[in-house]
Amino acid sequence: MKLAILGPLSREYEQVRLLEEATKLFDTVSYFPIPQVAVELRDGFDLKYKNKSLLNYDSFLPRIPRSYKTFGTTLLYFLKKAGKPLPIEPSSVIASHNKFLTLVRLVEAGLPVPETHLAIRREVIEKLLKEMDYPLVLKLLYGSKGVGVMFADSEQSAVSVIDALQRFKETIFLERFVEPGNEDIRAYVIGGKVVAAMKRVAKQGERRANIGIGGHGEPYRLSSTEKKLAIRAAEAMGMGICGVDLMPSEDGPVIIEINVNAQFKGLESATQKNIAREILKYVRGLHGKVDG
Secondary structure, eight states, X not given: OEEEEEEOSSOOHHHHHHHHHHHHHOSEEEEEEGGGEEEEESSSEEEEETTEEGGGOSEEEEOOOGGGHHHHHHHHHHHHHTTOOOSBOHHHHHHHTSHHHHHHXXXXXXXXXXXXXXXXXXXXXXXXXXXXXXXXXXXXXXXXXXTTEEEESSHHHHHHHHHHHHTTTOXXXXXXXXXXXXXXXXXXXXXXXXXXXXXXXXXXXXXXXXXGGTOEEEEOOOOHHHHHHHHHHHHHHTBSEEEEEEEOOTTSOEEEEEETTOOOHHHHHHHOOOHHHHHHHHHHHTTTOOOO
């Protein structure tokens, strides 16, 4: 069986681990940098890397970062048209790389998310600021590893942040701050099951718990409610593989983010579980299960 991994130009920890484990489960493994793939339209269509056709592969594992979200979605669209098994729906790439669209999908599925407001005009934002409790969270639509997430402890500090963002014509969404605020839960969902989970705790003086900015992870046992929420969130987003971030609140856990290109270095380190192998076992099992 032949596996094609679609990913960024640079190979970070996750790409290296996936390639290591893939050679144990597949006869042939190739890594295709997304920006070096071309879509060819003639009598039909083809996806080409140099002179090699991706359509000759049996299984596919997309690792699509935000910078390639539109083109990556296009590649997945054509792979799906060709009847290839995919672990994520093409539309989930665009939705998951837009934090607000992610929340919209979750709300439509009846899942709990923090109170959130989206606006672009300053006068609308200022009105919202007067109505919200503090502290509050300000987020950009795009971002990963905690980048683009800001906090304001007062209306004055929120206005200062908005002044800076308005210069760059950024759409802003405001989110109710959920206590305790300096920790969250990452659940990794593969094939409708949570294969591992950890609590991420922010470093001292920081509210963002992301591992990439200094937070640390520790093994975590999900409650039955948290597990069900993570699985339902993955289903709502059309993702067979994803990271689901939850946060406890007074009214129960809420979902704050879904990651289609979720990193798992910190999770493997915290739980000592082989996440890369679990991903590849799932991808291999998809072969032959494509709907006609």
